[in-house]
Amino acid sequence: MKNTNKEVEFNFIRERVFRVDKREIINLAVIAHVDAGKSTLVDAFLNQSGVFRENEDVVDCIMDSNDLERERGITIYSKNCAIEHNGVKINIVDTPGHADFSSEVERVIKAVDSAILIVDATEGPMPQTRFVLKKSLEKGIKPIVFINKIDKNNQRAEEVHDEIIDLFIELSADDEQLEFPVIYGIAVEGKAFFELDHESENLDPLFETIIESVDSYLDLDDEPLQMQVYDLAYDDYLGRMGIGRVYKGTIKDGQQVEVYKRDGSTKKGKITKLSVYEGLKQNAVEETHSGEIVSIAGLPDISIGETVCEVGKVDPLPMIEIAEPTLAMYFLVNDSPFAGLEGDYLTTRHLKARLERELEVNVGLRVEKAENTEAFKVSGRGELHLSILLENMRREGYEVSVSKPEVLMKEINGKKHEPIEKVMVELPEKYSGTVINKLNQRKGIMHSMMPEGDYVHLEYLVPTRGLIGFRSEFINDTSGEGTLIRSFEKYEPFKGEVPKRKNGVLISNQQGTAMGYALSNLEARGEMFIEPGTKVYEGMIIGLNSRENDLTVNACKNKKLTNVRASGSDDSINLAPAKKFTLEQALEFIEDDELVEITPDAIRLRKKTLNEKMRLRNNK
Numbered sequence: 001m002k003n004t005n006k007e008v009e010f011n012f013i014r015e016r017v018f019r020v021d022k023r024e025i026i027n028l029a030v031i032a033h034v035d036a037g038k039s040t041l042v043d044a045f046l047n048q049s050g051v052f053r054e055n056e057d058v059v060d061c062i063m064d065s066n067d068l069e070r071e072r073g074i075t076i077y078s079k080n081c082a083i084e085h086n087g088v089k090i091n092i093v094d095t096p097g098h099a100d101f102s103s104e105v106e107r108v109i110k111a112v113d114s115a116i117l118i119v120d121a122t123e124g125p126m127p128q129t130r131f132v133l134k135k136s137l138e139k140g141i142k143p144i145v146f147i148n149k150i151d152k153n154n155q156r157a158e159e160v161h162d163e164i165i166d167l168f169i170e171l172s173a174d175d176e177q178l179e180f181p182v183i184y185g186i187a188v189e190g191k192a193f194f195e196l197d198h199e200s201e202n203l204d205p206l207f208e209t210i211i212e213s214v215d216s217y218l219d220l221d222d223e224p225l226q227m228q229v230y231d232l233a234y235d236d237y238l239g240r241m242g243i244g245r246v247y248k249g250t251i252k253d254g255q256q257v258e259v260y261k262r263d264g265s266t267k268k269g270k271i272t273k274l275s276v277y278e279g280l281k282q283n284a285v286e287e288t289h290s291g292e293i294v295s296i297a298g299l300p301d302i303s304i305g306e307t308v309c310e311v312g313k314v315d316p317l318p319m320i321e322i323a324e325p326t327l328a329m330y331f332l333v334n335d336s337p338f339a340g341l342e343g344d345y346l347t348t349r350h351l352k353a354r355l356e357r358e359l360e361v362n363v364g365l366r367v368e369k370a371e372n373t374e375a376f377k378v379s380g381r382g383e384l385h386l387s388i389l390l391e392n393m394r395r396e397g398y399e400v401s402v403s404k405p406e407v408l409m410k411e412i413n414g415k416k417h418e419p420i421e422k423v424m425v426e427l428p429e430k431y432s433g434t435v436i437n438k439l440n441q442r443k444g445i446m447h448s449m450m451p452e453g454d455y456v457h458l459e460y461l462v463p464t465r466g467l468i469g470f471r472s473e474f475i476n477d478t479s480g481e482g483t484l485i486r487s488f489e490k491y492e493p494f495k496g497e498v499p500k501r502k503n504g505v506l507i508s509n510q511q512g513t514a515m516g517y518a519l520s521n522l523e524a525r526g527e528m529f530i531e532p533g534t535k536v537y538e539g540m541i542i543g544l545n546s547r548e549n550d551l552t553v554n555a556c557k558n559k560k561l562t563n564v565r566a567s568g569s570d571d572s573i574n575l576a577p578a579k580k581f582t583l584e585q586a587l588e589f590i591e592d593d594e595l596v597e598i599t600p601d602a603i604r605l606r607k608k609t610l611n612e613k614m615r616l617r618n619n620k
Contacts, residue, residue, distance in 0.1 A: 029095055
């Protein structure tokens with residue numbers, strides 16, 4: 001009897017895990033700029049669709065499962081979930097809002113039937129809004145507009161609605177796309193409204209709009225299999241997994257398939273695991289139908305844009321173009337005197353293996369072995385894109401040194417072109433003159449300047465080179481009251497040289513422990529980056545010089561002790577707070593002859609050549 005019960009239990013689990021019913025499917029992307037409320041709206045979708053148990057403890061922004069996403073409050077990686085409403089399964093893809101991860105949005109758009117475009121009722125459309133909307137319209141998608149945060153005191157939802165219409169027109173939306181449905185809402189409270197003056201206690205108006213305005217996917221189960229991969233995942237046991245949409249036919253667990261590769265060749269393989277999304281989980285299934293978003297394992301070299309077909313019936317979909325990187329930096333083995341004291345992975349072999357693993361899922365990244373050195377040239381979409389990789393590596397126990405970011409140029413019609421970014425700045429009017437002057441010096445071209453009360457709204461086109469290191473200056477120049485948003489716009493002919501950092505640095509001349517007495521005397525020379533008690537080494541950057549030249553100093557010198565005491569001379573030392581760098585700020589700060597040393601416990605700035613005599617010899 002006991003064995004029978006076990007068999008019944010096993011069969012129940014088998015049916016629950018491996019059976020999937022055929023039903024109407026809508027695939028939906030959630031797109032917006034940073035902090036418009038994408039992840040908050042997805043939380044509300046999940047809460048109101050019965051995904052969680054009544055007693056389940058649910059955190060905010062549950063889709064932002066990565067530690068860095070939670071700390072920074074932004075979505076970095078596209079993620080999938082699924083909900084059900086009135087018998088219709090809705091696959092939802094939560095996309096990043098930051099411009100550095102725009103390539104993720106481009107890929108997702110092709111795999112969905114519609115998109116919810118979220119716009120802040122106060123801020124209105126931002127540069128990233130323009131980018132993601134343009135991609136949606138080009139793919140023929142008719143978005144649903146969700147104007148969020150209408151509970152704010154300074155909300156201007158009606159004006160924002162007009163601005164969105166203007167943006168649609170500017171982006172050449174067709175007549176059908178211009179008839180987009182508009183829903184107003186408060187995502188954090190899980191409320192949606194057909195009109196501003198309507199009452200509602202839930203998201204039903206948004207659910208109804210989705211089901212009414214978006215057609216369920218056609219039943220193409222009888223056609224030969226056609227599935228295209230738009231995202232990748234990695235599992236230590238299953239290896240690389242492809243996430244994509246089944247456009248035609250059905251796909252089965254254990255099925256033999258033929259993959260149309262990026263280079264035009266085909267390769268046969270076998271599906272070893274097939275999963276679909278139910279709520280936040282991936283459930284293994286035996287078979288899925290056309291229209292579904294699935295995850296497949298068993299094809300170790302599957303890549304973005306490749307089409308999975310039936311053997312002998314290859315019918316490839318147009319390849320998904322992967323956005324080219326715009327910024328590169330060199331990753332080197334950490335060779336400072338403190339190497340190996342804080343991290344576990346130190347060698348070139350460790351670094352190579354980690355970067356290769358990142359390439360399994362991060363398709364916006366490029367890694368090349370640098371000539372004649374042990375360094376790797378790593379290229380990405382921007383400083384944030386690369387700094388996220390570095391931050392993850394240091395948390396995993398890696399030690400690495402990285403060089404100053406450099407912009408990747410393109411040759412178009414025999415001429416050198418560089419990436420140009422659209423910059424939107426909002427700042428108090430009293431600071432506008434300084435910021436305008438600096439953007440002009442950095443080869444920026446002003447497109448508009450609009451006063452808004454005591455604030456000024458600026459729009460610029462600036463070379464990416466000119467923006468490296470600008471953000472920290474901008475924060476200082478506006479006393480932290482300004483906001484700066486940037487996004488890639490286009491390539492234009494090379495604009496000429498841009499100004500570099502004007503000040504030199506203070507460099508430690510020996511290894512030891514920084515003393516308060518020494519730092520007190522050095523404060524007159526510039527701004528300090530370290531505090532008393534900090535371990536330093538020769539060649540480590542410990543401060544910013546008040547002049548243009550670099551200055552080698554002794555931060556370890558202590559006061560000589562005698563038996564003689566003078567009134568007032570032995571009072572406690574009062575030092576100004578040391579400037580602390582985040583990883584992005586450190587990457588922006590350094591110059592060509594400097595490196596950022598990144599370990600699990602510290603971010604240090606240093607010269608490439610640590611010895612002062614060798615530095616002077618190299619500079620001659």
